[in-house]
Amino acid sequence: MTGFLSIVTIAISVSALVYMRATDAKRRRVFGLKPRPRRFPLLVHGALWLPAIALIAFGNVAALLIWMGAVTVAGWGIAAMTPGMVDAASEATVAYRAALRAKTEHLGTLARQAFASGKWRLGVLLSSEQPGRPDDRVAALEARIAELEAELARRDEDAPRPGMLEAQGTTKTNFVIAGSRS
Amino acid sequence: MLDQQRTKRLVAVHGWSGTVLGLLLYAVVLTGAVAVFANEIGHWSKGGGQASPKIPGVVHKTVMDLSREVDPSFHEEVSILAEEDGNLRVSFQRHQENPETGRTEDYAEIFRIDPETGERVSHNSVYLSELRELDRLAALERFLVDLHVRLYVPAPWGLFLTGILGLAMMVAAVSGFLMHRHLIRDIFTAPRARGLLSDRRDRHVLAAAWGLPFSILLAFTGAFFSFAISLGLPLVAMVAFGGDQQAAIEAVLGAPQEEQPVSAYPASLDYIILDSTERAGVAPRFIAIERFGTDSALVSTSHGVAEGGIVRQTLMFDGATRAFLGEKPTLGTSPSAGSAAVSIMGPLHFGNFAGFASKLAWFALGLAMSFVIATGMQLWVFKRVDSAGWHGFGRAVEITVWGLPVALLGCAVAFFLTAPAGDTYWWTPAGFVIASFIVIRIGLKAANVSATLRPIAGALCLLLPLLRHLTGGTSISEAVIEGELAVLSIDLLLVFGGLALLNMLPTLRPRASVPTPGPAE
Amino acid sequence: MMEWMRASAQALESRAVLVRWITAGPVAVVLSALFTSAMPLWFPEGSAGVDHIVFPILLFPATWATIFFYAILETSQARSVIVMGGATVINLVLIAGAFWGAGA
Numbered sequence A: 001m002t003g004f005l006s007i008v009t010i011a012i013s014v015s016a017l018v019y020m021r022a023t024d025a026k027r028r029r030v031f032g033l034k035p036r037p038r039r040f041p042l043l044v045h046g047a048l049w050l051p052a053i054a055l056i057a058f059g060n061v062a063a064l065l066i067w068m069g070a071v072t073v074a075g076w077g078i079a080a081m082t083p084g085m086v087d088a089a090s091e092a093t094v095a096y097r098a099a100l101r102a103k104t105e106h107l108g109t110l111a112r113q114a115f116a117s118g119k120w121r122l123g124v125l126l127s128s129e130q131p132g133r134p135d136d137r138v139a140a141l142e143a144r145i146a147e148l149e150a151e152l153a154r155r156d157e158d159a160p161r162p163g164m165l166e167a168q169g170t171t172k173t174n175f176v177i178a179g180s181r182s
Numbered sequence B: 001m002l003d004q005q006r007t008k009r010l011v012a013v014h015g016w017s018g019t020v021l022g023l024l025l026y027a028v029v030l031t032g033a034v035a036v037f038a039n040e041i042g043h044w045s046k047g048g049g050q051a052s053p054k055i056p057g058v059v060h061k062t063v064m065d066l067s068r069e070v071d072p073s074f075h076e077e078v079s080i081l082a083e084e085d086g087n088l089r090v091s092f093q094r095h096q097e098n099p100e101t102g103r104t105e106d107y108a109e110i111f112r113i114d115p116e117t118g119e120r121v122s123h124n125s126v127y128l129s130e131l132r133e134l135d136r137l138a139a140l141e142r143f144l145v146d147l148h149v150r151l152y153v154p155a156p157w158g159l160f161l162t163g164i165l166g167l168a169m170m171v172a173a174v175s176g177f178l179m180h181r182h183l184i185r186d187i188f189t190a191p192r193a194r195g196l197l198s199d200r201r202d203r204h205v206l207a208a209a210w211g212l213p214f215s216i217l218l219a220f221t222g223a224f225f226s227f228a229i230s231l232g233l234p235l236v237a238m239v240a241f242g243g244d245q246q247a248a249i250e251a252v253l254g255a256p257q258e259e260q261p262v263s264a265y266p267a268s269l270d271y272i273i274l275d276s277t278e279r280a281g282v283a284p285r286f287i288a289i290e291r292f293g294t295d296s297a298l299v300s301t302s303h304g305v306a307e308g309g310i311v312r313q314t315l316m317f318d319g320a321t322r323a324f325l326g327e328k329p330t331l332g333t334s335p336s337a338g339s340a341a342v343s344i345m346g347p348l349h350f351g352n353f354a355g356f357a358s359k360l361a362w363f364a365l366g367l368a369m370s371f372v373i374a375t376g377m378q379l380w381v382f383k384r385v386d387s388a389g390w391h392g393f394g395r396a397v398e399i400t401v402w403g404l405p406v407a408l409l410g411c412a413v414a415f416f417l418t419a420p421a422g423d424t425y426w427w428t429p430a431g432f433v434i435a436s437f438i439v440i441r442i443g444l445k446a447a448n449v450s451a452t453l454r455p456i457a458g459a460l461c462l463l464l465p466l467l468r469h470l471t472g473g474t475s476i477s478e479a480v481i482e483g484e485l486a487v488l489s490i491d492l493l494l495v496f497g498g499l500a501l502l503n504m505l506p507t508l509r510p511r512a513s514v515p516t517p518g519p520a521e
Numbered sequence C: 001m002m003e004w005m006r007a008s009a010q011a012l013e014s015r016a017v018l019v020r021w022i023t024a025g026p027v028a029v030v031l032s033a034l035f036t037s038a039m040p041l042w043f044p045e046g047s048a049g050v051d052h053i054v055f056p057i058l059l060f061p062a063t064w065a066t067i068f069f070y071a072i073l074e075t076s077q078a079r080s081v082i083v084m085g086g087a088t089v090i091n092l093v094l095i096a097g098a099f100w101g102a103g104a
Helices: A002-022 A025-030 A041-058 A061-080 A083-117 A122-126 A133-158 A162-168 A172-181 B004-035 B038-046 B060-069 B072-076 B128-134 B136-150 B157-179 B197-240 B245-253 B269-280 B337-350 B355-383 B388-418 B424-445 B449-470 B476-482 B485-501 C002-014 C016-042 C051-073 C077-103
Strands: B077-082 B088-097 B104-113 B120-127 B284-290 B298-305 B312-318 B324-327
Touching: A002 A041, A002 A061, A002 B355, A041 A061, A061 B197, A061 B355, A083 A133, B004 B136, B004 B157, B004 B197, B004 B355, B004 B388, B004 C051, B038 B136, B038 B388, B038 B485, B060 B077, B060 B088, B060 B269, B072 B077, B072 B088, B104 B128, B120 B128, B136 B157, B136 B388, B136 B424, B157 B197, B157 C051, B197 B245, B197 B337, B197 B355, B197 C016, B197 C051, B197 C077, B245 C051, B269 B284, B269 B298, B269 B312, B337 C051, B355 B388, B388 B424, B388 B449, B424 B449, B449 B485, B476 B485, C002 C016, C002 C077, C016 C051, C016 C077, C051 C077
Parallel strands: none
Antiparallel strands: B077 B088, B077 B284, B088 B104, B104 B120, B284 B298, B298 B312, B312 B324
């Protein structure tokens, strides 16, 4: 129970920290990213702190201490990633998901074929060359390209534009970046 | 908030406390992080063991039979311990003068019993102070703990030293907190522009900011453990008990029984085990019976931590009537705030309250603290890169930061090489010293200390599981089959750590297209 | 009288660095030891009769750190000397009283 509670509470608070990182004003300014307002700040802080309050209410001191330790270490890890690293990580995740989806779809097709042809031998499922697979591969590749394009479009939007920064460039950092870009 | 003069003083205090004691502090903190897993390292080096052994329900007859075998003078205190290898350790002890030390010590008849067959595994008659030497394979975990607790400096100076280091850590953490004005505002600001001074400062400050609560907590509890017996107790005893430390200890722990006990037939231990298991929710691991076989016999049963709690429970029973007497406080004879406060110091410092999960968290916190100390010292040196006087210290920092892990791995290598036949209690520290000498020699000559020592540490990490296996340790398949979590996780941690140190793990490389970061403020 | 005090305060302020080294160094160590030894005399014993022994020992690291940071952060050296000197005297009197009481 302590282990389960720890994992759930840590997961909730860490998600809050990831969102807080993405919407942190100082961080975005320092790295020259477009400001992104934090939606429902109260909810975000709730997600960060409520797990701890719940653990206190449950009287589970063990899970509370594990939560404290894990959140401070994880928070450091989250904060220490530069935006470039975050992007690289999300790209890697997208690619991994696409690969995983391609694989599961492939397995699903195989299972259906095996089922239809009545071939229940394990060899069919494990052998690499199966009719129909190239099509699946192309489909997976197309899906991946679409995802990457969407990602690229999002990033272009995120990148700072000199004009935009100058328009709201009241802080020192923005001013310097705007200057260095002109 | 703070004026310039005060901030300046805090910066000086922060820098110098870290510089003068930083190298030793790094040693204590890093070995502390490793020592969190002392038990697991013990299991790992022995090839297995139960994480939380429990006394089986039926032991009464075994204990009664053994009690007739030993001289009745050994009935002063009888104890039953479930050992990690699954055996039951039944010991009968009395106080007698140890001719070697000249002090009155506990002398015990110790039987090891296989609980399943009832067979006797071993029988020793020893002073309890010599008991640890019997377990040759515990040398590695003992060495790590000793190094952390007193840096291998003789008592009581070792404890004073680590206590002062704990205070220095507190000073560094609190002064760092006070002098950093934008702690919350900068909490998500990742380090920028690699290699620059601002980047080094950002790295140090960011890790320190997140680690602040636990740095203070671990430093405080650590200083308490170092000073409690070595300094605090004598100080308090000096005034409150006219310098009589024994009187102070008795006031806290309860004075020994004075009345002459009458012999009585012992209550069924099996019943007490059943009763205590029901009350505590976990079977006991350790049972102590004071004044065995008398009408004032007292049985105390020690259990693991109950679900969700952090403090181990000890219950008391009347040894003649088997009546439940209540929960035994850590200190004193009835519950109190002081006893409760002392009983949480251990779990808070060791992180040993919820098995592997809490230990993993505490290990990570220890590594994070080591990172803060190392980057702090590197920052100090980097700021003084133009002054030749600091170059020597800079090299010492690099040698310590990367050499200490190598030396720790080196002592494990020595342990495994001598585990089959040699004197592990001699060779484990010797391995550490030899590895340290080699590391210092390499470090003094190397052009780039970290680039030289880091791969060595990585290679040793990968070598250890192999060496453990070759010297007769549990193989991976055996460990999987028998569910030896400690063996598997430490092997895995070492392989993972080794690959990371050798830069063989995939890393996140940011794209060049990311906007240029602004300068530090 | 006032003149004499003003002169002493000025002397302290003119040697601020030295005075601070002494107050934050040896004085902080001695004062925290005295405070810890005298604490059982006034701290409540608690229900089990152990609190007055346990808490001074438990709080020793915090006691020292508090005194140390006070010495570092105090702006006026004269005040620092008065506060720390006063605390030393009070604790010494408590300890002497305990010994005298035990001897009588």
